[in-house]
Amino acid sequence: MASKTFDHIESIYWVFTQLCNDQCDHCYNLSGPQGQRISLEDCLAIVDNLPASADRIILSGGEPLAEKQKLYAILDKLQEKYQGRTQIMLQTNGDLLNGKILDILIEKGVSRFDIASIDRYHKKQGARLMELADLFESRGVNGEDSAPLIKRDNFLHNYPLSWGYWGATEEMWLGGNWARGRALQKQIWKRDPNHNFCSILSGAIGFLDGRPDIPQEISIQLWQINPCCPGTKEAMGDARIEQVSEVMQRVAESPIFQKLNDGDPFTMGESVGISEDHARKRCGELQNVCLWCDEFFGKHYDIQKLQPKPQGETLES
DSSP: OTTOOOSEEEEEEEEOBOBOSOOOTTOTTOOBTTOOBOOHHHHHHHHHHSOSEEEEEEEESSOGGGGHHHHHHHHHHHHHHHTTOSEEEEEEOSTTOOHHHHHHHHHTTEEEEEEOOOSTTSSSTTTTHHHHHHHHHHTTOBOSOOSOOOSGGGTTOSOSSEEEEOOOOTTTTTBSSOOSHHHHHTTOSBOOTTOOGGGSTTSSTTTTTOBTTBOOEEEEETTEEESSSSOOSSOSEETTTSOHHHHHHHHHTOHHHHHHHTTOTTSTTGGGTBOHHHHHHHHHHHTOHHHHHHHIIIIIEETTTTEEOTTOOOBOO
16 A cells, blocks of 8 residues: 555545535534635645546535635636546535526536535525526536436546535434534434444545545545545644645555555554454444544544554553
C-alpha cells in the first residue's frame, strides 16, 4: 500500500458548506441556517490541493445553493483545474433550484444532479419531486438513472446530463451510521451494533484503493479530509493547507487505516494492542460502529501523529 500514489482518486465527496435553508432532525453535520461555513479563499485553496486527477467530484452541504455564488466560483475553479475530465455532481435538497440556476449550473459543468430530500425529515418532504422532474426534463436532463451513481461504470456515462433522487430511511441513513450531529442530539439514530457502516459505500472501505463494486472515495467535510462520509473523530488532514494526495500517502502506511480500508473497524486496533474482542464488546455496548470508531480515536490513537496515545490502555482479548 505504501508504494501507491494518490495523484488520482476515483471519487471525492466534498461538503463545502454546512449552511442550509432547512434544519433536518437527522442531519449528521448540524447543517442549518446557522451551519458552519468556510471562506471562498479556503474553498479555492482546497481545489488547488485536490489530486491532479479525479473521476468524479460530488459537491454537497448543507445546501450548496444556500451559498450559490461560492458554488459558482468553485465550479469555475474545478473546470480550470480538470478541463472537463471530471464528472461534477451536485447533491442538493432541490428547494432553491429553478430554471435560471439550473442553466448556470449546467453551463458551469455540473452533469449529475442528486435530489437528496425525498423523505419525511426534510421540510418539503419530497413535495417538489414532480416539479423538479419537469424542470430537469425541460433542460434535457435524463431522469432514467433515478438512483445515485455509485458504480465505476456510471461515472462519465453516455448521458451528458442526468439526475436522480433519494432520501433518509430508518434502515439506511439513520440505520447504524448517523450517530452524529442532530440525529444523535435528538436520539433518532437506530441502535444497531451489527450494522458495519464501514464496509459499505460511503464508509471507509476502499478509500485507499477501491473495490470492484465500490469506488475509491474520500470525504472532505468543509476542510477535513476523512476516509468516510460520517468522518473519523479527527480529520486525517486539512485540505486548505495540505495536498490531499500527500495526506492519503501518509495514512496509507498506517495499519490502522489499512484495516479501515478493508472495512474492518473491529480489528483496526490490533497493531496497537486493542483486541477484536474488546472492539466488538464496546461496539455492542455503544450500539453503533461509528461510536466505537470515535472512542478508538479519542482514547487510543492519535490521527495526527499516527501513533498510539500515551493514555491509551492496552487491552488483551
